[in-house]
Amino acid sequence: MEERLIEVDFPLKQASLDSVHEKNVRHGHISTLHIWPARRPLAASRAALITTLLPDPGTLDDRKRTLEKLGGSLVEVEKTKKLPSGKAEVKLVEETRGGILHWGQEVSPDVEWFRDKIKEAYDGQVPKVLDPFAGGGAIPLEAMRLGCEATAMDINPVAWFILKCTLDYPQRLAGQRRPLPQFALDSTGFMESYFKGVGKKAKKQGREETQGRLFDTPDVDLAWHVRAWGWWVLQHAENDVQQLYPAVDGKVTVGYLWTRTIRCKHCRATIPLLKTRWLCKKDKKRVLLTMMPNGEKTGMIFNVQSDAPQGGGNSAQRREYDKRIGAGTMSRSGGTCPCCGTIMTMEDIRLEGKADRLAATMTAVVVGGVKGKEYRLPTSDELAHAAGAVDHVTDIFAEVPYGLPEEFIAEDAKHNTWCVPYGIDQFYKLFTPRQLLVLGTFIKYTRNARIAMQNEGYPPQWTEAISVYLVCMLDRLINQCSTVARWNQGAEKIEGTFARFALPILWDFVEVNPLSSASGGYPSALEWVAQVVRHLLSSTGAAPNPNVLRQSAIQVLSNGDYDIVLTDPPYYDAIGYSVLMDFFYVWLQRALHGLSSEIDGAFASPLAPKWDSQQNDGELIDDASRFGGDKAKSKGVYEEGMARVFLRCHKALKPDGRLVIVFAHKHPDAWETLVSAIIRAGFVVDGSWPIQTERGSRSRALSSAALSSSIWLVCKKRSPIARPGWDNQVLEEMEANIATRLRDFWDAGIRGPDFVWAATGPAMEAYSKHPVVKKADAANNEVMTVSEFLRQVRRIVVNFVVGRVLSTDGDERDASELDSVTTYYLLHRHDFGMADAPIGACILYAVSCNLSDRSLADQYDILQKTGGKAVQEDEGGEELASDDAETPEDDDEEEGTGSVVKLKTWQQRNRKGMGYDTESRSSPLIDQVHRLMHLWKAGDVNKVNDYIDARGLRRNALFIHLLQALIESAAAGSEERALLESISNHMAARGTAPVAQPTLFGTK
């Protein structure tokens, strides 16, 4: 079977850099078409597809050339970043040059070159690529860009809709043009933007022509029609709702700031549940909401203070000062009544919420001023408009199919929808009445546009395509227009509902002006969507019609049709897609209704599918709430479901097809279960590339050890005549196979946990090429499990790394004799120093050393948990802050509960028995070093000498190398370094001890 490029080499660094960079680019990127959690970067998907579709060129030079054409070369450039203080910081940043992975390079002529090469590799045929968990469509889109026939499948109707918009409509209408509608031609504003957009120099001429209506009606592509009809919807909706958002003093409203309120159980005053009173907090702009009880002490009087004072002292003191002067009423214990000091506990608030007694009050208004945003109190007119909207909500929803979205919000085991316990249990409750009124109005015109298009003579295919993109604009607006949207006081911008993947209750929220062209309004939604359509038209045109299927991956039906299955499955309980995306489902159902029977069928049920126990099928996520809280059952059902999908994928692939499967690597145990299922399904695992797809939160100094967000596992079909293997032979083969690969990976600059992961795939081949691996020296046909095998692999890998760490003089060292705890310590110290380290990496290293993070913390006293919270990686690697900013519980970080750990310092490590053997185990070398440091510090040389001699440390080469390695990792000028150097010099001065001779009375 011909090897694929991905099985031999991969532009790992380039794919990672360009994937991370892609997170910063927005215009035209599919992530801005519609929200979907866990999107994979296009760069990583493109790189994985090309290297899987192309055979390995065979020679080192050819391979290098192809990889360079694909990933480009790496360069270091200086980047200047403006800090909040106004100062500029210059940083050296690594970037790619050339290649086709960087955002913007997808239009490079080299893409065409790769397309031709792929076709050549498939004897002129179009390769078929399947993604059974296609989600937001990154993988099938890239397959189409490369000229492949893509099949994209997802069980969720929202994802299916996004896939249709991403792959299907653009492909069908790519290259087609038709004249702009008359209303667009009649509009000076629209035509000006058109001429500007198409780069016509004759801007002036355009205007003259527009006014005189003299020009030829231009034939334009779908993207321009989408823009025109978005503009049509905006004009009509604006007509109806503009008066709800009056501009005061000629300044357009950006948004209204609200706080939820509750009645004090003691004095009955109305308490604002404010998390913060900061309205804007920048270095040079500090605006506070002030408040004081009214005369009757029944509620609060608010004011806006535009010149909040600066605190003095260092930055921590200034932070503390700001926290104090901006404190709201909410804390971890609940909401404090500013009138009488009574605390409404969280339980009180939940009870009031459930009884529908939580209210909200408008506190301030953000408007666009000449010199930026301004803050003021709401006028009585504005308060009246907000309050009056409620009278019209019923009327507007009477015109909308399915009416007001009264569907209940589901709860899951992870409490992703924790608005529900506070009484926000139906979707419409996530919106203010005015938001509902406006959304109802936009739905009405989005639907009416269809009829207007038909009247304009648009063919049905065009009407449907334009309509779906209008609905995407609507969904963008809905994301911004809920009470889960927050005001970002630092950036002075609105953060939409899914700034994080949860439906929380926000105590203070922002109500955006949907007509404003500031971010969050419909005009920007329109522009975002139109730009994506333009990108998609050029990306999909070279491919045949895609197949977009709304079905479960468990039901993949194919007998060997596919060349590649490349997919990114849901990972255990990482994301509750269906529960969260029902937020959009209910609106899509209403807005799309009647567009086609296929779409109506997709949105026929009240909400998206969860799990159907009778069919034993449904959304494959580990959510115990679907199994009566039974965690083990939920995990089992997920794993069994995934195993069934792998079997289907095996069947769907041609004999020499490849499966590439993307996994988060949260916990090695969970990962190993899935890999076992892949092997059982008939696959040989022969590659694994850890691609960083997220912006790292850590400093450049540690970037080499950054935990990549996902592992791309490469598998091929096992020979049907493969026979069982024996563990001793398999291990031998594995060691021989990975020896050179480890050197290659090391030389390629792969470090940290990535190094372990990169080595895992190639090592797995020796094991997984057998349907089963038996233990040679065990009775009863006992088999070697994947975990057992991987433990051996990882140990070899970490020994290799530690060997390098110990090679302070350049000579290679064998670290296989080093005890596990010291091995762990060196790995950790090498990658993360004494700073915070992500728990995921530490678990991996601990497991690799046959230890656990818990035993390292409790038993060996090496690790400590810190209060810090790591940037959480979801399965799609999207960066989610792990704190839920609105849970009152998170006001203060709890000590020792974070997902970040660090090494204990030598000073902290001073348990009584440390550095001495016990009956059951000998002391780890690192403990002996730390014991010696304490002895040295105490200043008694005799005790130092006794300790060194009693333990034979002068003739322990590993100990000497360890000392050197520790000296190099200790900070220059630190006490640690000074002590280590003193000990090392002292030992050197005393010389190597003679090898102990056995005597009549024992060893001397």
Ligand SMILES: C[S@@+](CC[C@H](N)C(=O)[O-])C[C@H]1O[C@@H](n2cnc3c(N)ncnc32)[C@H](O)[C@@H]1O
């Ligand atoms: C990690 S996401 C895929 C993200 C995608 N690669 C992207 O770039 O947007 C996993 C997807 O699996 C889908 N899914 C969950 N269970 C499924 C099933 N039984 N069949 C098909 N799709 C399923 C989810 O709806 C989700 O979209």
